[in-house]
Amino acid sequence: MSTVVSTLWDTPLDPPQTINTDFPVDDSILAEFPPGTRIVSANRFGASAWTATARLTIELPDGGQKPYFLKCALGSTGQVMMEGEFNAMSELFKALPTFVPKPYAWGKYDGGDSETYFFLSEFIDMSDRVPEPNQLCRKLAQLHWDSVSPTGKFGFHVTTCQGKTPQNVQWETSWAVCFSNLLTHVLGLDKETNGTWEDLSILSQRILDFVIPRLIGALEKDGRTIKPCLIHADLWEGNTGTSFETGEIYIFDSAAFYAHNEMEIGDWRCHYNKIHNKVYTRTYLRHFAPSEPREEWDDRNRMYSIYYNVIYSVNHKNQGTAVRQNAYDDMYYLVDKYAPFEDGAGPPRLTQSERASLSDERDHTRS
Numbered sequence: 001m002s003t004v005v006s007t008l009w010d011t012p013l014d015p016p017q018t019i020n021t022d023f024p025v026d027d028s029i030l031a032e033f034p035p036g037t038r039i040v041s042a043n044r045f046g047a048s049a050w051t052a053t054a055r056l057t058i059e060l061p062d063g064g065q066k067p068y069f070l071k072c073a074l075g076s077t078g079q080v081m082m083e084g085e086f087n088a089m090s091e092l093f094k095a096l097p098t099f100v101p102k103p104y105a106w107g108k109y110d111g112g113d114s115e116t117y118f119f120l121s122e123f124i125d126m127s128d129r130v131p132e133p134n135q136l137c138r139k140l141a142q143l144h145w146d147s148v149s150p151t152g153k154f155g156f157h158v159t160t161c162q163g164k165t166p167q168n169v170q171w172e173t174s175w176a177v178c179f180s181n182l183l184t185h186v187l188g189l190d191k192e193t194n195g196t197w198e199d200l201s202i203l204s205q206r207i208l209d210f211v212i213p214r215l216i217g218a219l220e221k222d223g224r225t226i227k228p229c230l231i232h233a234d235l236w237e238g239n240t241g242t243s244f245e246t247g248e249i250y251i252f253d254s255a256a257f258y259a260h261n262e263m264e265i266g267d268w269r270c271h272y273n274k275i276h277n278k279v280y281t282r283t284y285l286r287h288f289a290p291s292e293p294r295e296e297w298d299d300r301n302r303m304y305s306i307y308y309n310v311i312y313s314v315n316h317k318n319q320g321t322a323v324r325q326n327a328y329d330d331m332y333y334l335v336d337k338y339a340p341f342e343d344g345a346g347p348p349r350l351t352q353s354e355r356a357s358l359s360d361e362r363d364h365t366r367s
Contacts, residue, residue: 023054029070032105032120036061042070049315050081050164055123067123069101072109072116077164082106082117084160088233088256089121091156095147095230099139100251124250126241130274131249133283136240139249140232141287144261147230154178154228156257162234163315165189169257175226176217178259179307180208186311194313194320199347203331207306210339215299219260224292228258235264236273261288262297266304271326272312272319299337302330321356 021042030037038059045055048071056068073081086106093100102122109116150157155171155178168185172178187204191197219226232239233255242249265284268275281301290297309327313320328350335341 088254137283144229149228149258162255229261231264269305
């Protein structure tokens, strides 16, 4: 069965005659339902770069039918992705159940030549239009305010992934240490994926050694504290939907962990998101004011966006150069402000002729 699932990434299937399906489902899925449940249909639904997804309709023993959302991924990477997403969505659902489809299970397909893992959740029929700012930001701020870290620390209890890339979310009492771990990890993956860029490495080390302790560390100095808030951690417009039935906005495909709440909207600074529109950030800040030092909010937002740009370059190698250069520029800005090099000692600035660009489709600053 796993071998059949793997073909969904490449070729169409001849559906079995027993049910209305073009997506394989085996006993591991049925085991999540009461005995006597049968599958009515299982059909491909939606699009995903690293997984295969389907709408699954089942008939319960009492004759009632209900739709579910099913996602599958392959191998050891797929195992980490599905386990992480189930736990992330479960934590979000526990904190604010009106904001996420209910997660039900994750597990492994039975048999097959290749390992296939699945995530099963509530199916909500949603529009993929860009989310309405007021409702999205109100619910997001409520999630951040209401969520409570089970350890009182920053991090998460299992590895979560942005796309196919695992994050370093080990528990830490200090947010500056937690964020430094996150950034160090993705910088290493970026080097493996996109190759060594020595000038970026020089700036990265200065960011880690001097800027993060000063800029992010200031949040927890001089009597200041910040609350570990549960964040979605990959919140762009493609991971939101608006229910056709109720008009409620939902978020999904989470890479959640407990963080400084402002980390969430660092992603909105990035040019490849339509939520780059400043109305979203302004609206969010009406519901959750900047932390102190308030005057350093924009610098923190810039710092957090560096993380999202670097992990984007890991997930999207063909667009990695442009977003790495954005990260490079932002690092240099922060180094100049908080830990400047001596005259003539720093790496060269990028020239206009060296710059790559995102496609018109991905760069939403042009729209």
